Amino acid sequence: MLGGGLLYNSVAVIKGAPGTGKSCIGMEYISRGIIQHEEPGLIITFEEFPRQLYRDAVSIGFDLRAYEKDNKLRTIFTTPGVFLREIQQPGGIFDRTIEEISAKRVFVDSMTQLERITQDPVQLREIMYTFLNGLLRYEITALVTQEDAFITGNMSVAEAGLSYIVDTIIQLRYVEISSSIERALIVLKHRASDHDKSIRRMLITSSGIEIKTAFEGREGILSGNPYVTRRLKRAEEFFK
Numbered sequence: 683m684l685g686g687g688l689l690y691n692s693v694a695v696i697k698g699a700p701g702t703g704k705s706c707i708g709m710e711y712i713s714r715g716i717i718q719h720e721e722p723g724l725i726i727t728f729e730e731f732p733r734q735l736y737r738d739a740v741s742i743g744f745d746l747r748a749y750e751k752d753n754k755l756r757t758i759f760t761t762p763g764v765f766l767r768e769i770q771q772p773g774g775i776f777d778r779t780i781e782e783i784s785a786k787r788v789f790v791d792s793m794t795q796l797e798r799i800t801q802d803p804v805q806l807r808e809i810m811y812t813f814l815n816g817l818l819r820y821e822i823t824a825l826v827t828q829e830d831a832f833i834t835g836n837m838s839v840a841e842a843g844l845s846y847i848v849d850t851i852i853q854l855r856y857v858e859i860s861s862s863i864e865r866a867l868i869v870l871k872h873r874a875s876d877h878d879k880s881i882r883r884m885l886i887t888s889s890g891i892e893i894k895t896a897f898e899g900r901e902g903i904l905s906g907n908p909y910v911t912r913r914l915k916r917a918e919e920f921f922k
């Protein structure tokens with residue numbers, strides 16, 4: 683869907699309501715880097731205790747603890763304020779950890795927690811900018827998450843301008859179909875490449891994320907309440 687993948691030394695954001703699968707995608711991104719591409723990874727989490735993170739990763743088939751023992755992974759569990767200070771400081775915990783394992787991939791969960799530092803949108807935007815630039819001082823590719831306030835319906839790109847700073851935006855959505863909830867994944871923005879514009883089904887399984895075919899024959903997926911598209915043309919052909 684990304685026409686070749688994430689851009690080297692860039693930042694991608696995964697947006698979505700709680701439970702849509704943001705953390706799962708991030709953990710898989712880091713895990714696949716380690717297992718398949720010899721790219722050590724760093725997870726910075728403001729939300730979950732490492733213990734909980736390990737447990738969540740196991741449920742989608744990845745053993746973060748083993749990668750950590752192998753010195754292919756580090757996790758930092760801290761507050762946004764502390765981390766913002768560290769990231770601007772040469773020789774701080776961020777610098778040391780990246781260098782220690784030669785990390786190539788970084789996952790930050792979640793940027794929404796930076797809102798705890800300030801309520802002022804202008805200042806928040808500056809903080810996000812400082813934060814992301816701090817990340818990109820190294821030869822790494824970063825994936826960050828941002829929580830959507832709405833479960834379905836409204837989509838906002840206002841959120842402190844993160845969408846304008848990042849190179850790639852991946853949107854996760856809940857979709858109600860025939861009285862059950864499904865997940866959708868959309869690439870909204872991907873700099874410097876032609877990306878897949880379709881809205882695809884996404885599954886979370888015990889062996890990771892699976893991206894399926896597009897939602898065919900339905901309109902209004904982004905509203906969260908799609909309706910079946912009338913296939914008048916087909917019917918006309920049928921009765922010819």
Ligand SMILES: Nc1ncnc2c1ncn2[C@@H]1O[C@H](COP(=O)(O)OP(=O)(O)O)[C@@H](O)[C@H]1O
Pocket residue numbers: 698699700701702703704705706707738741742886887888889
């Ligand atoms: N093995 C699995 N099979 C199916 N669903 C799973 C599995 N493991 C976790 N999930 C689902 O993934 C969701 C959590 O995703 P998560 O990435 O934590 O969401 P977010 O970070 O967007 O809040 C939960 O709804 C959980 O039920």
Ligand SMILES: [Mg+2]
Pocket residue numbers: 704705706791
């Ligand atoms: Mg999460």
